Amino acid sequence: MKLKSQINNVIKDAFTKAGIEHEPMSVSEATKPEFGDYQFNGAMALSKKIGKNPREIAQNILDNIDLTGVLSKAEIAGPGFINLWLNPLWIGAQCQTALEDERLGISIRENPIKVVVDYSGPNMAKQMHVGHLRSTIIGDTLANLLTFLGDEVIRQNHIGDWGTQFGMLIAYLEMKDEDGSVSLKDLEQFYKDAKGEFDANADFANKAREYVVKIQSGDAHCLNLWQKFIDISLGHCEEVYEKLNVNLTRDDVRAESFYNDELPKVVEVLADKGTLQESDGAQCVFLEGDEIPVIVQKGDGGYLYATTDLAALWYRAEVLGAKRISYVVDARQAGHFKQVFRVAKEAGFVPEDVKLEHIAFGTMMDKGGKPFKTRDGGTVKLIDLLDEAVVKAKETINNKEDYTPEQVDELAKIIGIGAVKYADLAINRESNYIFNWDKMLSFEGNTSLYMQYGYARIQSIFRKYNAPIEGEIIIGDALEHRLATMLLRFEDVLSRAAVDASSNQITTYLYELVTLFMRFYEQNPILKGGIDEEVKMSRLQLANLTAKTIKQGLDILGIKVVDKL
RNA sequence: GCACUCAUAGCUCAGCUGGAUAGAGCAUCGGUUUGCGGUACCGAAGGUCUCAGGUUCGAAUCCUGAUGGGUGUACCA
Numbered sequence: 001m002k003l004k005s006q007i008n009n010v011i012k013d014a015f016t017k018a019g020i021e022h023e024p025m026s027v028s029e030a031t032k033p034e035f036g037d038y039q040f041n042g043a044m045a046l047s048k049k050i051g052k053n054p055r056e057i058a059q060n061i062l063d064n065i066d067l068t069g070v071l072s073k074a075e076i077a078g079p080g081f082i083n084l085w086l087n088p089l090w091i092g093a094q095c096q097t098a099l100e101d102e103r104l105g106i107s108i109r110e111n112p113i114k115v116v117v118d119y120s121g122p123n124m125a126k127q128m129h130v131g132h133l134r135s136t137i138i139g140d141t142l143a144n145l146l147t148f149l150g151d152e153v154i155r156q157n158h159i160g161d162w163g164t165q166f167g168m169l170i171a172y173l174e175m176k177d178e179d180g181s182v183s184l185k186d187l188e189q190f191y192k193d194a195k196g197e198f199d200a201n202a203d204f205a206n207k208a209r210e211y212v213v214k215i216q217s218g219d220a221h222c223l224n225l226w227q228k229f230i231d232i233s234l235g236h237c238e239e240v241y242e243k244l245n246v247n248l249t250r251d252d253v254r255a256e257s258f259y260n261d262e263l264p265k266v267v268e269v270l271a272d273k274g275t276l277q278e279s280d281g282a283q284c285v286f287l288e289g290d291e292i293p294v295i296v297q298k299g300d301g302g303y304l305y306a307t308t309d310l311a312a313l314w315y316r317a318e319v320l321g322a323k324r325i326s327y328v329v330d331a332r333q334a335g336h337f338k339q340v341f342r343v344a345k346e347a348g349f350v351p352e353d354v355k356l357e358h359i360a361f362g363t364m365m366d367k368g369g370k371p372f373k374t375r376d377g378g379t380v381k382l383i384d385l386l387d388e389a390v391v392k393a394k395e396t397i398n399n400k401e402d403y404t405p406e407q408v409d410e411l412a413k414i415i416g417i418g419a420v421k422y423a424d425l426a427i428n429r430e431s432n433y434i435f436n437w438d439k440m441l442s443f444e445g446n447t448s449l450y451m452q453y454g455y456a457r458i459q460s461i462f463r464k465y466n467a468p469i470e471g472e473i474i475i476g477d478a479l480e481h482r483l484a485t486m487l488l489r490f491e492d493v494l495s496r497a498a499v500d501a502s503s504n505q506i507t508t509y510l511y512e513l514v515t516l517f518m519r520f521y522e523q524n525p526i527l528k529g530g531i532d533e534e535v536k537m538s539r540l541q542l543a544n545l546t547a548k549t550i551k552q553g554l555d556i557l558g559i560k561v562v563d564k565l
Numbered sequence: 566g567c568a569c570u571c572a573u574a575g576c577u578c579a580g581c582u583g584g585a586u587a588g589a590g591c592a593u594c595g596g597u598u599u600g601c602g603g604u605a606c607c608g609a610a611g612g613u614c615u616c617a618g619g620u621u622c623g624a625a626u627c628c629u630g631a632u633g634g635g636u637g638u639a640c641c642a
Contacts, residue, residue, distance in 0.1 A: 292637095336642095461601065508580090
């Protein structure tokens with residue numbers, strides 16, 4: 001239900017009837033319940049354009065506003081605000097419609113576009129660490145969200161599988177002379193060992209360098225080893241994706257190496273356009289206003305990540321046909337993407353109408369506000385963090401004796417992983433955020449457990465009331481009215497979150513929804529004695545729609561729900 | 566040096582295209598129960614939105630400057 005545009009239409013009609021030629025600005029949610037459900041603030045803005053005083057304009061709009069359908073009441077307040085009340089009959093009916101629909105009344109985009117979401121992007125030389133968490137889950141949420149709204153989403157995992165370090169790694173793999181399944185269990189250690197050998201053993205170092213060249217020139221033996229290495233390393237990542245409940249598969253992988261053949265062409269095209277300049281032996285594009293050039297080819301002839309990114313942009317826009325390309329990458333790379341996007345547009349790798357965006361996010365910090373590290377200063381492996389979350393989640397489960405050990409484990413997984421993801425997604429992605437176990441595993445405040453608890457509580461109602469539900473949703477009091485309105489806002493929230501790629505708009509909404517439901521439920525009994533049958537039916541349906549909305553919202557965030565906690 | 570970014574309650578954070586008395590949670594203090602899941606709900610207290618100007622009928626939000634923090638600054642990705 002596109003609630004806001006429904007209300008906007010009513011205002012628009014009022015404008016037409018009132019003979020106001022201007023396009024009305026959009027209504028917004030009322031800041032307080034006393035001010036109604038929505039408010040229209042456009043009268044003040046119009047006052048100068050039309051040359052009348054705002055209250056007069058507001059009165060004119062008010063006189064022409066239709067109060068028989070969507071709205072039931074409208075009032076002028078203050079300098080010219082128009083406060084709007086939704087019609088209880090109408091919102092009741094709309095909730096009913098939503099409840100009967102699989103998609104909860106949320107429309108599928110009429111003009112869907114192809115969107116590439118580039119996220120996760122682990123380095124095959126190392127194990128995934130906490131730094132990959134945000135890219136992975138923010139990107140996954142964006143992809144889930146756009147898919148749900150009807151866009152054609154192409155997930156792209158731009159893994160780092162190319163570069164000088166791989167010569168060293170496969171040379172070391174060969175030296176160990178085994179299939180890799182043992183020594184690659186701990187990539188971090190393997191990398192360290194290889195590096196140790198590289199530094200200590202000149203013969204090995206030479207061989208490593210030799211292997212870099214061999215891979216790049218397509219030597220079968222080396223490529224074979226390299227492939228084996230990548231397969232195992234990617235397998236580690238997939239374990240993490242599985243644990244994280246993230247929808248990335250091998251089909252989504254377009255590695256750096258995938259673009260190898262295109263790299264010389266990128267440089268050629270730029271040279272043909274005349275945008276290329278040599279500087280200190282390197283091939284560069286100097287952008288107007290930027291001091292630092294974009295280097296696309298090194299002095300020794302090698303290519304750089306900007307080159308690969310340009311090739312990838314071309315591939316995504318021209319081959320895949322994307323109209324929106326979203327890079328979910330650490331905010332520190334803002335400068336890089338700004339430049340690469342400009343070059344891509346100016347050189348025509350990407351058509352003008354394609355939207356390129358860097359979905360930047362901040363760093364994960366520890367309690368002291370420092371970048372998140374292990375006690376000895378190393379990076380925290382993502383898999384360890386997730387396992388710890390599950391262990392800690394287990395401690396929060398109260399009546400373990402009600403479940404089998406397997407059920408407890410399953411529950412702990414859902415709760416623990418959900419808590420980590422929710423805590424991250426609930427923060428405005430652009431700011432750094434402080435990682436805090438106690439906070440994220442708390443049942444209080446804007447946490448996943450509060451949502452889970454709310455959801456489980458509703459499920460408990462339906463376990464108790466196991467009979468057919470008939471009748472209509474009747475909006476009887478103020479809390480029901482607010483709850484129903486909140487439920488109908490879901491699509492507006494999702495649309496907005498899709499534009500801004502901001503998951504925290506979804507979490508904020510869910511938190512408000514659950515809070516509102518808890519209040520509603522506190523004051524409006526459902527299954528207690530003395531409740532009128534019609535009212536009971538109505539409230540059961542509101543509860544049901546609330547639960548479905550929570551579930552759908554968390555599903556987009558990639559978080560599972562459980563019926564019992 | 567230059568560029569980008571952030572600054573909101575003791576703490577952690579919301580605040581959408583500028584709108585009415587700036588909102589939550591934690592912590593503090595107080596209240597609600599013969600309890601449909603109290604891991605809940607209600608209330609109190611807590612703010613010169615870093616500072617100084619400007620634009621506007623109207624600014625936490627937009628612009629300029631200052632201060633303080635973070636990040637980036639050509640052949641790594």
